[in-house]
Amino acid sequence: MTETATPAALAPDEARARFRAGLRVPTSGWCAGWTQANLLAVPRALAYDFLLFAQRNPAACPVLDVTEPGAAGSPRFAGDLRTDLPAYRVYEHGELVAEVDDVTDRWREDMVAFLIGCSFTFEDALLEAGVPVRHIEQGSNVPMYRTGIDCRPAGELSGPLVVSMRPMAASQVATAVRVTSRYPAVHGAPVHVGSPAELGITDLDAPDFGDPVEVRPGEVPVFWACGVTPQAAVMQSRPELAIGHAPGHMAITDIRESEHVVP
């Protein structure tokens, strides 16, 4: 895994400089010890609805930081949110109109950005505990699925829960629950273990976002709430404008992982 060894050792500002320069890769495995975040930026008029949506769906939308209207950074992300992620998705009236690596020209002057914890943050801890992370082994993006579970709506925003999936041996599930429970700010414990059909997922090999991963005989798919959930709400609720990260291509923050791990 030489190709991930170097990214893991980078500091957040070093990683952000590479993305700003045009590197476009999923960030799983990058910047060990630092918190990764989902981005959703909306005009100020929609900010209350989104913050309330996050408050009502804390497993999917743990808020790490909120910028001042129009600001492109924050004390917890000392870069430029418009350029320093590997890739972005731009939605107009719920339609994906662009996937680009710079959204400076689309950032309205009243834009409010929300940084939402990402489960990539706890993958180091899973690996240290001996739980495999298949998409890191494969060098691919994590598979993510739209479920049949509705989030609690807030104002104009409603939509389904999106989950990420990591397969593992049945004997490792309890360890994965125990380890990730310590990280509530980056989705915490799994929301579902096994039984994809119960979540309304018909084909594990056809994720709605990211890449499929191999599920080996005897392995169980384990599902975590995912910070792409806000983008699914945008697609369903069709606000005028919203900007998110490209799934798997996260904001790498200046928040140390240790800052929000619970005992």
Next chain:
Amino acid sequence: MTETATPAALAPDEARARFRAGLRVPTSGWCAGWTQANLLAVPRALAYDFLLFAQRNPAACPVLDVTEPGAAGSPRFAGDLRTDLPAYRVYEHGELVAEVDDVTDRWREDMVAFLIGCSFTFEDALLEAGVPVRHIEQGSNVPMYRTGIDCRPAGELSGPLVVSMRPMAASQVATAVRVTSRYPAVHGAPVHVGSPAELGITDLDAPDFGDPVEVRPGEVPVFWACGVTPQAAVMQSRPELAIGHAPGHMAITDIRESEHVVP
């Protein structure tokens, strides 16, 4: 403690009926096993600033629920927020203009109410662990103090952290930390142990809200973040209108304490 035994056994709707009928008492010790909450209600135009203030100051302002604009209740408080608390404080431009037991005539049609966890919720657990709760022993209201610590501001809102205080033997402090750490939704672990002067508190016998309690020789004052903090922000920031509970006279919710206790 015959006088508290009956209130402790009441269900939330029974307690709310008494308050609606005019009973005006602090709610410490009431409705064992149910979550108590601070109230702050503001016009919709201020709701984003307040929700963001809460997100930025989670120890003081753990949000349990947010009502729809104009609604007087919610699924987690199946009563009438305008009548079912023992007492309210009404602020206009930051000035306390009324302390009343019914705010129906002041509830504007776009009012948004925030229910913020209250530390009264974990007092049963403290008592069960052998930690005294002096204001319950004394039959008085908990002492609360404005500190010299500034909250993180949000939009129009800024103000000092308010804390509640419970004195205990030095040997009981670790137990109190351990027990209350399990209740992050109702302020969690203490923010400060001992040294009131470090918090800018000059006289423990002169709380800014509630009643003084006896601190016995050898006892240490232990301070928890307090849900009166939003009212201190209202006093400092002077929004047009805000309605809070009278300190210590809480909303008794339909949220079981067990729902949000962590392991």
